[in-house]
Amino acid sequence: MLLDVQGVSTGYGRLTVVRDASLTVDAGEIVAVVGSNGVGKTTLLKGITRSLPITAGRVVLDGIDITGTKPNQLAGLGLGYVPQVGSTFPDLTVMENLLVSVRGSLSTARERCSRLLARFPELERRRDQAASTLSGGERQMLAIASALLSSPRLLVLDEPTTGLAPLVVQQRIDDIRRLRDEDGAGVLWVIEEHPRICLPAVDRVYFLSDGTVSAPMRPADLLEEGVLEELFFGVRA
Ligand SMILES: Nc1ncnc2c1ncn2[C@@H]1O[C@H](COP(=O)(O)OP(=O)(O)OP(=O)(O)O)[C@@H](O)[C@H]1O
Ligand SMILES: [Mg+2]
Structure with missing residues (x-):
């Protein structure tokens, strides 16, 4: 297993935003995290990439416990992180x-x-x-x-397609697939916009709601009629 996130809680100071989050990414696998604005997707990624303190749980990268590792050491351990803004x-x-x-x-x-x-x-x-x-x-x-x-074995991407025109979104998806297929990398990909365009390219997906990560789901199940609407808005279309 390339990335093993075990029961991680993280947040800002005394504010815990993500609670008891567990997820995995294998080599050669694209794994998505979806959820509405403000539910804690970026916070979860910052915890995993060690730029926020972890108050419970641990993060294991390719067999190495990186819970106590500094963010600037992660590239050397094979983890590449593209934050949501300003990188x-x-x-x-x-x-x-x-x-x-x-x-x-x-x-x-x-x-x-x-x-x-x-x-x-x-x-x-x-x-x-x-x-x-x-x-x-x-x-x-x-x-x-x-x-x-840095030739990452795991690439962590925070909303790489948000704000892009659908044609450009498709190009970004092709880039991400190429990473998996040609480089054998694992990808952890936060999707917020364009779930119907992005999810078909994904192998497994976790839903994040109110700081809590779901069990892994098959993208095809989320793409069935009304399911995304129900998850995001709590209504059955
Ligand atoms: N630096 C910070 N200090 C305190 N609270 C923060 C900070 N950054 C984010 N938060 C809060 O943490 C919660 C989760 O924010 P986060 O950025 O993780 O959401 P998100 O799911 O990535 O949203 P989006 O889809 O808009 O990017 C929000 O309630 C937000 O207000
Ligand atoms: Mg975010």
């Missing part, structure tokens, strides 16, 4: 944003970044443009590309 440097160019994520000599780093950019033609065309001049979708793509430079 690119607006004043740096696309290429410079990528270069800061790579260790080693400048020439090796440049070569790695160029090879990665070949997988993202929209970014390659803008390699010398400041990140602040990119569209929201392009900036998300850059954040994902930066995370890929």
Whole structure:
């Protein structure tokens, strides 16, 4: 098992937002977390990626207990995290944003970044443009590309498709699938918008409601008529 989250509680100071959350991600698997605005999806990811304190439970990454690990050590352990907002440097160019994520000599780093950019033609065309001049979708793509430079075995994505046009959403989904299929990575993906477009690409899904994580579900079951509406709004369509 790549990621094993066992009974984790986390939040802000004395405010516990996520309680007793358990979920797993296997290598080569795309796992989604869905839930309405404000239920604690981002908080859960921050707990897992160790940027918020965990008050109960533990997080195990590929057999290693990372409950006490610092966030800046996680890339070295194979975990890449793309937060919901603000993970690119607006004043740096696309290429410079990528270069800061790579260790080693400048020439090796440049070569790695160029090879990665070949997988993202929209970014390659803008390699010398400041990140602040990119569209929201392009900036998300850059954040994902930066995370890929540490060759993560587990990629944690917080709403990578929110605010994007449906055609661009489909491109992001193709990128995520490629990670699973070509790189054999596991993906933990928070979906809030476009569940009907995103869920068919997912292997397993957890529903988060009021800080509590459900048992894993099959995406096809959520996509049956009326189920999402009932989960999100408590009504049967
Ligand atoms: N820094 C913070 N300090 C205190 N409370 C916070 C903080 N950040 C978030 N919260 C609260 O925690 C709860 C969960 O927020 P969170 O951002 O995890 O929700 P979310 O499910 O990711 O929502 P969205 O879909 O809008 O991104 C909310 O009630 C929010 O107000
Ligand atoms: Mg969020």
